[in-house]
Amino acid sequence: MKKKSILLVLVLALSSILAACGGYKFEPTLNLEVQDFTVTNQKNEQVRLDDLKGKPWLAMFIFTNCTTICPPMTFNMTEVQQALQDEGLEDYQIVAFSVDPEVDKPEVLTNYLNTYNVVDDSKWQLLTGYQQKFIEQFARKSFNSLVKNDPNSDQVIHMSNYYLVNADGTVVKDYDGATNVPVETIVGDMKALIKESK
Template identity: 80%
Template structure:
Protein backbone atom coordinates (compact mmCIF):
# COMPACT_ATOMS: atom_id res chain seq x y z
CA UNK A 1 0.00 0.00 0.00
CA UNK A 2 2.82 2.37 0.90
CA UNK A 3 4.52 1.63 -2.42
CA UNK A 4 1.31 2.51 -4.31
CA UNK A 5 0.99 5.80 -2.42
CA UNK A 6 4.58 6.73 -3.25
CA UNK A 7 4.01 5.83 -6.93
CA UNK A 8 0.82 7.89 -7.02
CA UNK A 9 2.61 10.86 -5.44
CA UNK A 10 5.43 10.57 -8.00
CA UNK A 11 2.98 10.40 -10.90
CA UNK A 12 1.09 13.46 -9.62
CA UNK A 13 4.34 15.39 -9.13
CA UNK A 14 5.56 14.44 -12.60
CA UNK A 15 2.19 15.42 -14.11
CA UNK A 16 2.29 18.85 -12.52
CA UNK A 17 5.89 19.41 -13.64
CA UNK A 18 5.00 18.44 -17.20
CA UNK A 19 1.91 20.65 -17.11
CA UNK A 20 3.99 23.58 -15.89
CA UNK A 21 6.55 23.00 -18.64
CA UNK A 22 3.90 22.59 -21.30
CA UNK A 23 3.08 25.48 -23.58
CA UNK A 24 0.32 27.82 -22.46
CA UNK A 25 -2.59 27.84 -24.89
CA UNK A 26 -4.01 31.31 -25.45
CA UNK A 27 -7.79 31.38 -25.80
CA UNK A 28 -9.29 34.59 -27.25
CA UNK A 29 -12.52 35.70 -25.57
CA UNK A 30 -13.31 38.70 -27.75
CA UNK A 31 -13.06 39.58 -31.44
CA UNK A 32 -13.46 43.33 -31.97
CA UNK A 33 -11.55 45.18 -34.66
CA UNK A 34 -10.06 48.43 -33.35
CA UNK A 35 -11.24 51.33 -35.52
CA UNK A 36 -8.53 53.42 -37.16
CA UNK A 37 -7.55 56.59 -35.31
CA UNK A 38 -5.18 59.51 -35.63
CA UNK A 39 -4.30 61.05 -32.27
CA UNK A 40 -1.48 62.69 -30.29
CA UNK A 41 0.67 60.98 -27.67
CA UNK A 42 2.28 62.41 -24.53
CA UNK A 43 5.33 63.43 -26.59
CA UNK A 44 3.09 65.55 -28.85
CA UNK A 45 3.67 63.10 -31.74
CA UNK A 46 0.91 62.04 -34.14
CA UNK A 47 0.18 58.32 -33.96
CA UNK A 48 -2.43 56.07 -35.54
CA UNK A 49 -3.53 52.44 -35.44
CA UNK A 50 -0.77 51.42 -37.86
CA UNK A 51 1.86 52.49 -35.27
CA UNK A 52 0.59 49.79 -32.91
CA UNK A 53 0.28 46.91 -35.34
CA UNK A 54 2.89 44.15 -35.42
CA UNK A 55 2.97 43.49 -31.67
CA UNK A 56 0.38 42.96 -28.93
CA UNK A 57 -0.69 45.87 -26.77
CA UNK A 58 -2.63 46.49 -23.60
CA UNK A 59 -5.18 49.30 -23.80
CA UNK A 60 -6.97 51.14 -21.02
CA UNK A 61 -9.10 54.25 -20.60
CA UNK A 62 -8.00 56.75 -17.95
CA UNK A 63 -7.79 60.47 -17.23
CA UNK A 64 -5.39 62.49 -15.09
CA UNK A 65 -8.03 64.28 -13.01
CA UNK A 66 -9.67 60.99 -12.00
CA UNK A 67 -10.42 60.60 -8.30
CA UNK A 68 -11.50 56.96 -8.37
CA UNK A 69 -10.25 54.04 -10.50
CA UNK A 70 -7.54 55.60 -12.71
CA UNK A 71 -4.75 55.82 -10.10
CA UNK A 72 -5.06 52.13 -9.13
CA UNK A 73 -5.39 51.13 -12.80
CA UNK A 74 -2.21 52.99 -13.71
CA UNK A 75 -0.37 51.66 -10.66
CA UNK A 76 -1.52 48.10 -11.43
CA UNK A 77 -0.34 48.49 -15.02
CA UNK A 78 3.15 49.29 -13.71
CA UNK A 79 2.99 45.97 -11.82
CA UNK A 80 2.00 44.21 -15.05
CA UNK A 81 4.95 45.84 -16.80
CA UNK A 82 7.34 44.77 -14.01
CA UNK A 83 6.11 41.18 -14.43
CA UNK A 84 6.59 41.41 -18.22
CA UNK A 85 10.10 42.72 -17.68
CA UNK A 86 10.86 39.93 -15.17
CA UNK A 87 9.86 37.37 -17.85
CA UNK A 88 12.11 39.07 -20.42
CA UNK A 89 9.19 40.15 -22.61
CA UNK A 90 9.89 43.25 -24.70
CA UNK A 91 7.54 42.97 -27.68
CA UNK A 92 4.45 44.85 -26.44
CA UNK A 93 3.06 48.32 -25.81
CA UNK A 94 0.82 49.91 -23.19
CA UNK A 95 -1.73 52.33 -24.64
CA UNK A 96 -3.85 54.62 -22.46
CA UNK A 97 -6.62 56.61 -24.10
CA UNK A 98 -7.58 59.74 -22.17
CA UNK A 99 -11.33 60.02 -21.60
CA UNK A 100 -10.89 63.71 -20.71
CA UNK A 101 -8.99 65.06 -23.74
CA UNK A 102 -9.85 68.72 -23.05
CA UNK A 103 -7.80 68.60 -19.84
CA UNK A 104 -5.30 65.88 -20.75
CA UNK A 105 -2.95 67.69 -23.11
CA UNK A 106 0.41 65.99 -23.92
CA UNK A 107 2.35 67.80 -21.16
CA UNK A 108 -0.34 66.89 -18.59
CA UNK A 109 -0.10 63.23 -19.62
CA UNK A 110 3.71 63.33 -19.42
CA UNK A 111 3.57 64.73 -15.89
CA UNK A 112 0.92 62.17 -14.90
CA UNK A 113 3.12 59.26 -15.98
CA UNK A 114 6.07 60.69 -14.01
CA UNK A 115 4.10 60.22 -10.77
CA UNK A 116 4.33 56.42 -11.18
CA UNK A 117 7.30 54.05 -10.97
CA UNK A 118 7.18 52.97 -14.59
CA UNK A 119 9.81 50.31 -15.41
CA UNK A 120 10.10 51.37 -19.08
CA UNK A 121 8.39 54.58 -20.23
CA UNK A 122 9.25 53.85 -23.88
CA UNK A 123 6.53 51.17 -23.90
CA UNK A 124 3.80 53.64 -22.84
CA UNK A 125 1.64 55.67 -25.20
CA UNK A 126 -0.78 58.06 -23.46
CA UNK A 127 -3.17 59.37 -26.09
CA UNK A 128 -5.20 62.56 -26.55
CA UNK A 129 -5.88 65.08 -29.33
CA UNK A 130 -9.53 64.30 -30.04
CA UNK A 131 -12.88 65.49 -28.70
CA UNK A 132 -15.14 63.93 -26.08
CA UNK A 133 -17.64 62.62 -28.63
CA UNK A 134 -14.85 60.79 -30.48
CA UNK A 135 -13.56 58.93 -27.41
CA UNK A 136 -17.06 57.95 -26.30
CA UNK A 137 -17.87 56.47 -29.72
CA UNK A 138 -14.40 55.00 -30.27
CA UNK A 139 -14.41 53.23 -26.87
CA UNK A 140 -17.79 51.65 -27.60
CA UNK A 141 -17.08 50.64 -31.22
CA UNK A 142 -13.50 49.43 -30.72
CA UNK A 143 -13.57 48.00 -27.19
CA UNK A 144 -17.25 47.65 -26.28
CA UNK A 145 -16.33 49.97 -23.42
CA UNK A 146 -18.57 52.61 -21.89
CA UNK A 147 -17.26 56.21 -21.59
CA UNK A 148 -19.52 59.12 -20.59
CA UNK A 149 -19.09 62.55 -19.03
CA UNK A 150 -20.65 62.84 -15.58
CA UNK A 151 -22.99 65.85 -15.89
CA UNK A 152 -22.81 66.46 -12.12
CA UNK A 153 -19.02 66.69 -11.76
CA UNK A 154 -15.69 67.08 -13.55
CA UNK A 155 -15.34 63.31 -13.64
CA UNK A 156 -15.78 60.92 -16.57
CA UNK A 157 -17.55 57.60 -16.15
CA UNK A 158 -15.61 54.73 -17.71
CA UNK A 159 -14.81 51.07 -17.25
CA UNK A 160 -11.85 49.78 -15.21
CA UNK A 161 -10.74 47.15 -17.71
CA UNK A 162 -7.51 46.36 -19.53
CA UNK A 163 -7.94 45.23 -23.13
CA UNK A 164 -5.51 42.93 -24.91
CA UNK A 165 -5.12 43.80 -28.59
CA UNK A 166 -3.30 41.41 -30.90
CA UNK A 167 -0.70 42.35 -33.52
CA UNK A 168 -3.42 42.74 -36.16
CA UNK A 169 -5.34 45.35 -34.16
CA UNK A 170 -8.11 43.10 -32.83
CA UNK A 171 -9.27 43.13 -29.20
CA UNK A 172 -9.06 39.52 -28.07
CA UNK A 173 -9.45 39.64 -24.29
CA UNK A 174 -10.13 41.92 -21.34
CA UNK A 175 -9.18 41.85 -17.65
CA UNK A 176 -10.03 43.59 -14.39
CA UNK A 177 -7.67 46.54 -14.07
CA UNK A 178 -8.63 47.73 -10.62
CA UNK A 179 -8.67 45.15 -7.81
CA UNK A 180 -8.19 41.56 -8.96
CA UNK A 181 -5.68 42.08 -11.74
CA UNK A 182 -4.65 38.67 -13.16
CA UNK A 183 -1.02 39.67 -13.73
CA UNK A 184 0.23 36.11 -14.42
CA UNK A 185 -2.50 35.49 -17.00
CA UNK A 186 -1.84 38.82 -18.73
CA UNK A 187 1.88 38.00 -18.93
CA UNK A 188 1.15 34.49 -20.28
CA UNK A 189 -1.28 35.92 -22.86
CA UNK A 190 1.19 38.54 -24.08
CA UNK A 191 3.91 35.90 -24.26
CA UNK A 192 1.61 33.67 -26.33
CA UNK A 193 0.70 36.52 -28.69
CA UNK A 194 4.33 37.64 -29.05
CA UNK A 195 5.43 34.37 -30.64
Protein backbone atom coordinates in the same frame (compact mmCIF):
# COMPACT_ATOMS: atom_id res chain seq x y z
CA MET B 1 -8.89 -4.52 -10.53
CA LYS B 2 -5.69 -3.36 -8.84
CA LYS B 3 -3.85 -3.35 -12.19
CA LYS B 4 -6.59 -1.19 -13.73
CA SER B 5 -6.28 1.34 -10.86
CA ILE B 6 -2.49 1.53 -11.24
CA LEU B 7 -2.85 1.93 -15.00
CA LEU B 8 -5.38 4.74 -14.54
CA VAL B 9 -3.05 6.57 -12.12
CA LEU B 10 -0.17 6.22 -14.61
CA VAL B 11 -2.29 7.52 -17.51
CA LEU B 12 -3.45 10.51 -15.44
CA ALA B 13 0.10 11.26 -14.30
CA LEU B 14 1.41 11.02 -17.87
CA SER B 15 -1.31 13.30 -19.25
CA SER B 16 -0.62 15.94 -16.60
CA ILE B 17 3.12 15.80 -17.42
CA LEU B 18 2.37 16.17 -21.14
CA ALA B 19 0.01 19.08 -20.43
CA ALA B 20 2.76 20.80 -18.43
CA CYS B 21 5.26 20.25 -21.25
CA GLY B 22 2.84 21.74 -23.74
CA GLY B 23 3.22 25.12 -22.02
CA TYR B 24 0.72 27.94 -21.61
CA LYS B 25 -2.26 27.93 -23.97
CA PHE B 26 -3.75 31.33 -24.79
CA GLU B 27 -7.55 31.34 -25.00
CA PRO B 28 -9.08 34.49 -26.58
CA THR B 29 -12.42 35.55 -25.11
CA LEU B 30 -13.10 38.57 -27.36
CA ASN B 31 -12.87 39.31 -31.07
CA LEU B 32 -13.26 43.09 -31.55
CA GLU B 33 -11.56 44.98 -34.36
CA VAL B 34 -10.01 48.26 -33.18
CA GLN B 35 -11.23 51.12 -35.40
CA ASP B 36 -8.61 53.15 -37.23
CA PHE B 37 -7.39 56.33 -35.50
CA THR B 38 -4.85 59.14 -35.75
CA VAL B 39 -4.21 60.82 -32.39
CA THR B 40 -1.46 62.49 -30.33
CA ASN B 41 0.65 60.95 -27.57
CA GLN B 42 2.24 62.45 -24.44
CA LYS B 43 5.33 63.42 -26.45
CA ASN B 44 3.14 65.40 -28.88
CA GLU B 45 3.82 62.81 -31.60
CA GLN B 46 1.17 61.53 -33.99
CA VAL B 47 0.14 57.93 -33.37
CA ARG B 48 -1.96 55.83 -35.75
CA LEU B 49 -3.39 52.36 -35.32
CA ASP B 50 -0.89 51.15 -37.94
CA ASP B 51 1.98 52.34 -35.69
CA LEU B 52 0.82 49.91 -33.00
CA LYS B 53 0.37 46.92 -35.29
CA GLY B 54 3.04 44.23 -35.37
CA LYS B 55 3.20 43.92 -31.57
CA PRO B 56 0.52 43.10 -29.02
CA TRP B 57 -0.56 45.87 -26.63
CA LEU B 58 -2.48 46.45 -23.44
CA ALA B 59 -5.07 49.22 -23.58
CA MET B 60 -6.95 51.10 -20.87
CA PHE B 61 -9.12 54.22 -20.54
CA ILE B 62 -8.06 56.80 -17.95
CA PHE B 63 -7.88 60.56 -17.29
CA THR B 64 -5.55 62.65 -15.17
CA ASN B 65 -8.20 64.39 -13.02
CA CYS B 66 -9.80 61.08 -12.07
CA THR B 67 -10.46 60.81 -8.33
CA THR B 68 -11.46 57.14 -8.23
CA ILE B 69 -10.24 54.22 -10.36
CA CYS B 70 -7.56 55.77 -12.62
CA PRO B 71 -4.75 56.05 -10.04
CA PRO B 72 -5.04 52.39 -9.00
CA MET B 73 -5.43 51.31 -12.65
CA THR B 74 -2.27 53.19 -13.64
CA PHE B 75 -0.33 51.91 -10.62
CA ASN B 76 -1.48 48.35 -11.35
CA MET B 77 -0.34 48.72 -14.96
CA THR B 78 3.15 49.66 -13.72
CA GLU B 79 3.10 46.41 -11.72
CA VAL B 80 2.04 44.48 -14.84
CA GLN B 81 4.89 46.08 -16.77
CA GLN B 82 7.37 45.15 -14.04
CA ALA B 83 6.17 41.54 -14.29
CA LEU B 84 6.52 41.64 -18.10
CA GLN B 85 10.07 42.95 -17.72
CA ASP B 86 10.88 40.30 -15.10
CA GLU B 87 9.87 37.70 -17.73
CA GLY B 88 12.19 39.32 -20.26
CA LEU B 89 9.32 40.39 -22.54
CA GLU B 90 10.06 43.37 -24.81
CA ASP B 91 7.79 43.34 -27.86
CA TYR B 92 4.65 45.00 -26.46
CA GLN B 93 3.17 48.43 -25.79
CA ILE B 94 0.91 49.96 -23.15
CA VAL B 95 -1.73 52.31 -24.55
CA ALA B 96 -3.85 54.60 -22.38
CA PHE B 97 -6.66 56.53 -24.08
CA SER B 98 -7.62 59.71 -22.23
CA VAL B 99 -11.36 60.00 -21.72
CA ASP B 100 -10.95 63.72 -20.90
CA PRO B 101 -9.04 65.02 -23.94
CA GLU B 102 -9.90 68.68 -23.35
CA VAL B 103 -7.91 68.66 -20.10
CA ASP B 104 -5.37 65.95 -20.92
CA LYS B 105 -3.00 67.78 -23.24
CA PRO B 106 0.33 66.02 -24.03
CA GLU B 107 2.28 67.83 -21.29
CA VAL B 108 -0.44 67.00 -18.73
CA LEU B 109 -0.20 63.32 -19.66
CA THR B 110 3.62 63.45 -19.43
CA ASN B 111 3.42 64.92 -15.92
CA TYR B 112 0.83 62.31 -14.95
CA LEU B 113 3.04 59.41 -16.07
CA ASN B 114 6.02 60.93 -14.26
CA THR B 115 4.19 60.57 -10.94
CA TYR B 116 4.38 56.76 -11.27
CA ASN B 117 7.36 54.45 -10.95
CA VAL B 118 7.46 53.21 -14.56
CA VAL B 119 10.21 50.72 -15.45
CA ASP B 120 10.25 51.66 -19.15
CA ASP B 121 8.23 54.70 -20.26
CA SER B 122 9.23 54.17 -23.92
CA LYS B 123 6.59 51.44 -24.08
CA TRP B 124 3.79 53.77 -22.92
CA GLN B 125 1.50 55.67 -25.30
CA LEU B 126 -0.83 58.05 -23.47
CA LEU B 127 -3.22 59.26 -26.15
CA THR B 128 -5.24 62.46 -26.63
CA GLY B 129 -5.91 65.04 -29.36
CA TYR B 130 -9.52 64.16 -30.21
CA GLN B 131 -13.03 65.23 -29.27
CA GLN B 132 -14.95 63.81 -26.30
CA LYS B 133 -17.58 62.44 -28.68
CA PHE B 134 -14.86 60.55 -30.59
CA ILE B 135 -13.53 58.70 -27.53
CA GLU B 136 -17.06 57.78 -26.38
CA GLN B 137 -17.88 56.23 -29.77
CA PHE B 138 -14.40 54.73 -30.24
CA ALA B 139 -14.49 53.01 -26.83
CA ARG B 140 -17.91 51.52 -27.58
CA LYS B 141 -17.15 50.37 -31.14
CA SER B 142 -13.59 49.14 -30.63
CA PHE B 143 -13.62 47.81 -27.06
CA ASN B 144 -17.32 47.44 -26.21
CA SER B 145 -16.47 49.80 -23.36
CA LEU B 146 -18.49 52.61 -21.77
CA VAL B 147 -17.14 56.18 -21.69
CA LYS B 148 -19.55 58.97 -20.69
CA ASN B 149 -19.26 62.47 -19.26
CA ASP B 150 -20.76 62.87 -15.80
CA PRO B 151 -23.11 65.87 -16.17
CA ASN B 152 -22.93 66.58 -12.42
CA SER B 153 -19.14 66.83 -12.04
CA ASP B 154 -15.79 67.19 -13.83
CA GLN B 155 -15.44 63.40 -13.80
CA VAL B 156 -15.87 60.98 -16.70
CA ILE B 157 -17.60 57.63 -16.26
CA HIS B 158 -15.60 54.78 -17.74
CA MET B 159 -14.81 51.12 -17.21
CA SER B 160 -11.81 49.83 -15.28
CA ASN B 161 -10.81 47.04 -17.65
CA TYR B 162 -7.49 46.36 -19.32
CA TYR B 163 -7.80 45.14 -22.89
CA LEU B 164 -5.34 42.84 -24.65
CA VAL B 165 -4.96 43.68 -28.34
CA ASN B 166 -3.10 41.34 -30.68
CA ALA B 167 -0.52 42.36 -33.30
CA ASP B 168 -3.26 42.67 -35.94
CA GLY B 169 -5.25 45.24 -33.94
CA THR B 170 -7.95 42.90 -32.61
CA VAL B 171 -9.08 42.98 -28.98
CA VAL B 172 -8.83 39.38 -27.81
CA LYS B 173 -9.26 39.54 -24.03
CA ASP B 174 -10.04 41.85 -21.11
CA TYR B 175 -9.15 41.84 -17.41
CA ASP B 176 -10.02 43.69 -14.21
CA GLY B 177 -7.59 46.61 -14.02
CA ALA B 178 -8.60 48.11 -10.68
CA THR B 179 -8.81 45.49 -7.93
CA ASN B 180 -8.14 41.83 -8.67
CA VAL B 181 -5.61 42.25 -11.47
CA PRO B 182 -4.60 38.80 -12.82
CA VAL B 183 -0.95 39.75 -13.38
CA GLU B 184 0.28 36.20 -14.01
CA THR B 185 -2.48 35.56 -16.56
CA ILE B 186 -1.74 38.84 -18.36
CA VAL B 187 1.97 37.97 -18.54
CA GLY B 188 1.19 34.46 -19.84
CA ASP B 189 -1.24 35.82 -22.43
CA MET B 190 1.18 38.53 -23.55
CA LYS B 191 4.01 36.01 -23.85
CA ALA B 192 1.79 33.79 -26.04
CA LEU B 193 0.77 36.71 -28.28
CA ILE B 194 4.37 37.94 -28.65
CA LYS B 195 5.41 34.43 -29.71
CA GLU B 196 2.45 34.28 -32.11
CA SER B 197 3.34 37.63 -33.71
CA LYS B 198 6.94 36.66 -34.61
